[in-house]
Amino acid sequence: MCFARLPVAEAAATDAPPNIVLIISDDQAWTDYGFMGHEAIETPNLDQLAQSGITFRRGYVPTALCRPSLATLVTGLYAHKHLITGNDPARTAANRAHAQRAGVDPRELLISNIDKHPTLPRLLAERGYLSFQCGKWWEGSYQRGGFTHGMTRGYPERGGRHGDDGLEIGRQGMQPVFDFIDTATDAGKPFFLWYAPFLPHSPHNPPERILAKYRQQGRPKSVAKYYAMCEWFDETCGQLLDRLDEKHLAENTLVIYVTDNGWIQDPQSSSYAARSKRSPYEGGIRTPIMFSWPGKLQPAERPELCSSIDIAPTILAAAGAEIPDNLPGENLLPYLQDEAVIDRDTIYGESFAHDIADIEDPRASLLHRWVIRGNDKLLLTYDGVPGKMKFPPGSDAPQLYDLEADPNEQTNLAAQEPEVVDELGNLLNEWYAVSESKVKEAGVEHDDDRPQRPNILLVFADDQRNHTLGYAGHPVVKTPNIDQLAADGVRFENTFVTTSTCWSSRACLFTGCYERKHLYQVRPGPLNPQLCQSSYFAVLKAAGYRTGHLGKEHVTIDKPSAEAMFDVRRRIGRNPYFKPQPDGTKRHETQILGDWGIEFIKSQPAEQPFCLTISFNASHAEDGDHRPGIGHYPWPKVTDGMYEDQEMPLPRLDDPAIYASQPQFLKDSINRQRYFWRWDASEKYQTNMRAYFRMISGIDHVVGRLVKQLEEQGLADNTVIIYTADNGYYLGDRGFAGKWTHYEESLRVPLVIYDPRLPTEAKGKVRQEMALNSDLASTMIDLAGETPPVAHSGRSLVPLVRGATVADWRTDFLCEFLAVPKTIPRWEGVRDTDWVYARYFVDGPGESPYEFLHSLEEDPDELVNIAMLPPDQQSAAQREALDAMRNRCDALIAEQGPAMDQLPGK
Structure with a gap:
């Protein structure tokens, strides 16, 4: 659906084209910023950006998975249009047949979709822009996206699945970005910067100087690490914004902020919790969206709905570039400059399986379509080829939520308000109609090449x-x-x-x-x-x-x-x-x-x-x-x-x-x-x-x-x-x-x-x-x-079976024995890759437990009980490990169930 376009503001067409910086967070919840009210996470640089710019607190991404979300940002198209609906092509007969006809492998065939669209860097190049890619980028080398400069070498190079060298940005400093800014300014060219660092994405390995701030009693280690990653990402954003100030570029630079998808940290592991990443729920699709352009945009908080689908036309308008007629998003620039209310109250989105069942037919992997009108949100589910989602799939029945009264989407109102379901369903069909030949009773009728369930x-x-x-x-x-x-x-x-x-x-x-x-x-x-x-x-x-x-x-x-x-x-x-x-x-x-x-x-x-x-x-x-x-x-x-x-x-x-x-x-x-x-x-x-x-x-x-x-x-x-x-x-x-x-x-x-x-x-x-x-x-x-x-x-072992490297895989677990205290004392403990800790309640809960601590590196047979050594025979590292393992045991128990002294039969 194309929205009526307002003319590009005159200033954008006559002034020197602005530099444009697109900052894209990777796996961050919409709540996890200081300016969004988080009680612990510190994001002073993004807070300042929000204060100096226009902030949409009700921002959304149409697809809550990194690759399709990034493809939407660079093409301005929904996933079912640009056809990059998931992260990887599945091993299906359909994909093999398509690839064989094209004479390439399935991954290259998927990447070739980026060649079919006039991406932002290509369109901006027509206005004389230099462009730089760094961070997450899935679609081959940076040149495949039309960037004039960049870091990612791309598939089939080693590490080229989603970023290779580009993933170093932020984690290993900002110098490549600074060098590009110098190159563009020395050449007298406006520039477009794609800053999509692999942050706060796992592996959650923040610097100790930041992590120390978030360690506290009762906070799981995984949560503390994620919080610290958010601050680390913010720190890199501050370095980027400071560089613009130092080079006297801030006054003529439009900075836009968005995240690729949401993330709710699972306190029990290093992974994400239900209803966040990859889901169509608020925890997966919602993000703050910010626009900062000193002197051109007056700071404000906007209550309207905003979608990342709007970012491409808005960037093109700011640059005075032509906006392709097929872009469905709204050029927000006139509304932002004139402080007018956006003439739209409806946004749309979709979710697909992680692995793409049919590169040429998005319906084969379709899981959900969703629409938000005002505060009403409708989800329709489909029987696409399932991916590794972390949220309950629901049923074929519609899900209707009132986001104002029920922001956590706990109460499905579809049965009580069928007329709203019908209205929103009709809007969805106008936006993206799934053909009857493929769909039956809200489920996809798959071709014979659908993978057989084992x-x-x-x-x-x-x-x-x-x-x-x-x-x-x-x-x-x-x-x-x-x-x-x-x-x-x-x-x-x-x-x-x-x-x-x-x-x-x-x-x-x-x-x-x-x-x-x-x-x-x-x-x-x-x-x-x-x-x-x-x-x-x-x-x-x-x-x-x-x-x-x-x-x-x-x-x-x-x-x-x-x-x-x-x-x-x-x-x-x-x-x-x-x-x-x-x-x-x-x-x-x-x-x-x-x-x-x-x-x-x-x-x-x-x-x-x-x-x-x-x-x-x-x-x-x-x-x-x-x-x-x-x-x-x-x-x-x-x-x-x-x-x-x-x-x-x-x-x-x-x-x-x-x-x-x-x-x-x-x-x-x-x-x-x-x-x-x-x-x-x-x-x-x-x-x-x-x-x-x-x-x-x-x-x-x-x-x-x-x-x-x-x-x-x-x-x-x-x-x-x-x-x-x-x-x-x-x-x-x-x-x-x-x-x-x-x-x-x-x-x-x-x-x-x-x-x-x-x-x-x-x-x-x-x-x-x-x-x-x-x-x-x-x-x-x-x-x-x-x-x-x-x-x-537990977690699925399927990715490991299939050969994947899972960066956030567990490094410890809770071990325990609770059931027959009269025969074996109840005990609880933690085993990680370096240490084994256990405490036995010999005299029952409430009494001092008998503790064990073994160093697996120095004592793999667990023959020395460090916990029972006299303090003067324990090293500082051993004492620190004992305290850390006690705390980790407490944290894991708090996540899983009652404490020992609260168990039945104590």
């Missing part, structure tokens, strides 16, 4: 530490089928459970939450029904998946929750392992679960994807069998004789001195009691280790059976297989058996994710990032193309 098979072992697999280098145990999954998939070297015990770990898996949040067995009763509704089973079942759980649940689930979660549910008791069969024989439960899994796969409807979890009791001991000379690990017959003549390696940390160094409460715990059941004598140890490894090899045998069945049914090429375990396991190390503690042997588990759809170069990779059992729920939902619920504490 089947998901989760194989869940019991009591298995990360090292007890062939691919992990174990010298004895044989697991050829799991090893093959690792060779063809992705292996996560640093995978942990947040609570090391069977039932809590399963509850964490189901719900995607910490124990502190789901509190299963801390509180009486079944698993939290509300969290069951956001479990991966319930989300995927609602999305059309056939869901199944076979085997050991060890979690009580009420009937309504179970109905929402499972299509197929077959439970199996723990002991004994050999179960009577109808023909009078006995069969090992591991093989029974293999039978059930094959039955599930055989009965799978051809057109429906499935998500199946097979939860083994193996390799858990049969605790009730204490007969001398008999192994506690009954193995299936298929592994009879394995390891019979092999000498089992002794536990590396089974040193009496290591056990002696443990506090008395651990010496008295069931970790020590069960050591005497299994590991204390040489013959007993050898017998039990052989039996234990036969159990693991029995699971591996079932994995092979399942893979074969998938191949026979033609499902193998579209089935993601995940292998992991519920907790680590002591095999005699430290003089212990079992789990339940903060040590690595207890917390660390294997994790392999095999996705047959991965390209060859992505297979066989080993990722070092921290992965958690609570990540798997979000991961499976993301694999299915759905949005992980906000309730999840």
